[in-house]
Amino acid sequence: MTTKIAPWIFTASCPSIIGTVDVVTRYMAESGHYVDEIHSFDDRESGRFFIRVEFLPKKEGFSASVFDQEFSARAKDFNMEWALTEPNHRPRVAIMVSKYDHCLNDLLYRFRTGQLNIDVTVIISNHPDLEELAKWHRIPYYHLPITAETKLEQEAQVKSLIEQYDTELVVLARYMQVLSPDMCEYLDGRAINIHHSLLPGFKGARPYHQAWEKGVKMVGATAHYVNNDLDEGPIISQGIQVVNHAHYVEDLVAKGQDIERVTLFNAVKCHIEKRVFLNGKRTVVFGG
Template identity: 75%
Template sequence: MSPSSDTWIVTASCPSRLGTVDVVTRFMAESANYINEIHSFDDRVLNQFFLRIEFTPEDEHFSPEQFNQHFAARAEPFEMTWQLYPANKKDRVAILVSKFDHCLNDLLFRYRTGQLNIEVPVIISNHPDLESLAKWHDIPYYHLPITPETKREQEEQILQLVEQYQVDLVVLARYMQVLSPEMCAALDGRAINIHHSLLPGFKGARPYHQAWEKGVKMVGATAHYVNNDLDEGPIITQGIQPVDHAHYPEDLVSKGQDIERITLFNAVRYHVERRVFLSGNRTVVFSN
């Protein structure tokens, strides 16, 4: 029998306990599942253990239902929770954007070229500016303008589109609106935001110009899960580059946008590849 070409991912977490890796890897060997990649981490502060395994079944009759059924008996003594995913599953990602197009352009390029294993069924914006870019990619574009008076209605429309398009993940690709507590709760654990890493300094408009006036020596970006603490959700990825006196405001903007692009791409990639685990208000990220 030839090995199956399908690849699967199992993610697991449980209280820290002796023998956790052994029970999982032993089960994988006994059930003829070849481990291609394995990561684990023991959080000594929270007494919690995290594990991610990518594997290829060597049994051509591999069944995810049987895997879960048989693994349950091994996992129960460890109080382990786990999930099994086909590695080729394409998460459906809704992109929210305002007027800046650099992050949207990058995500769409990586989606189109297969660097991101996702589908993009919808793009939503509070401005009409980027509709032509969505049309070029043949992706539905919804212009939902917002005012303080219409914020609740506009967010309800977004959530309706998220449901309509069966969205797995929402990406705020420089969506310049603060989400309401209700919106944050509705998207808990499935919304990623990107912003410059100059915060908590240089808030508001033209942050890179503010930073230049103060003579900063580093610029960067942070991608994090959205929660009700503005720009303070669990961090997934960060990027940084040094700058000096020879960099003018426009240079800082350019460098900052480059870092935002790659930082957001990595955050989305890690999420859809099931490499991110929440551990309190922190994340465990098994990068590759």
């Protein structure tokens, strides 16, 4: 069997009107690009259109800037937001953690084995505990402690690191601090958080304790974009794990970890493959 050739990815969204698919696919065909896969969706509720195209450009002389110029001319009546992503684009990712390392360990494993096509450029933590893990992966680790008094100051340092490392995506891999509204806004749309419950159930602190108190028969995890509302950002992916009466809180914590890391991985993978679109408070996820 052959190996899949990495395609270019075109993504766009705009208000739903006639011709939205056509303007894309016609340009592809007339330019000699080979369309490998299309997903599109018109949301009747929000009245928005979303499209993701994987394509292989014509053999020679493909230029993204020519694509830009030519497609802009055609798309100008559609009020379209669109983007082109080159094959094997490898976003620069900053990971923020506290003490739990299961998500970090998982992301680093997939990073070093190539399962996640990202470049983890920096790890930032409010605790020193996970430095050795970072070191072994040869990734700079910044320990930036935080208190109620120093929150804004610490966040300023975080921002400065995010910029210094030219970061495209921030992953909150069990970073156990509530971000300030300013920080949330700063990260809007480019930070993914993992919360250890099936949101909107069990928002806030100690969700496994809450879940245990309620005697639930399933615990879950939710990966979502960061926004201003605590644990209310648009959901990208969710996972669940069956539990029973014999599981104490510490068992829920342990069992939940496998779901958390896979759920976070799925969200990051979908995000970097440009499968996720914001749609108001919801998301569209193609082929996730």
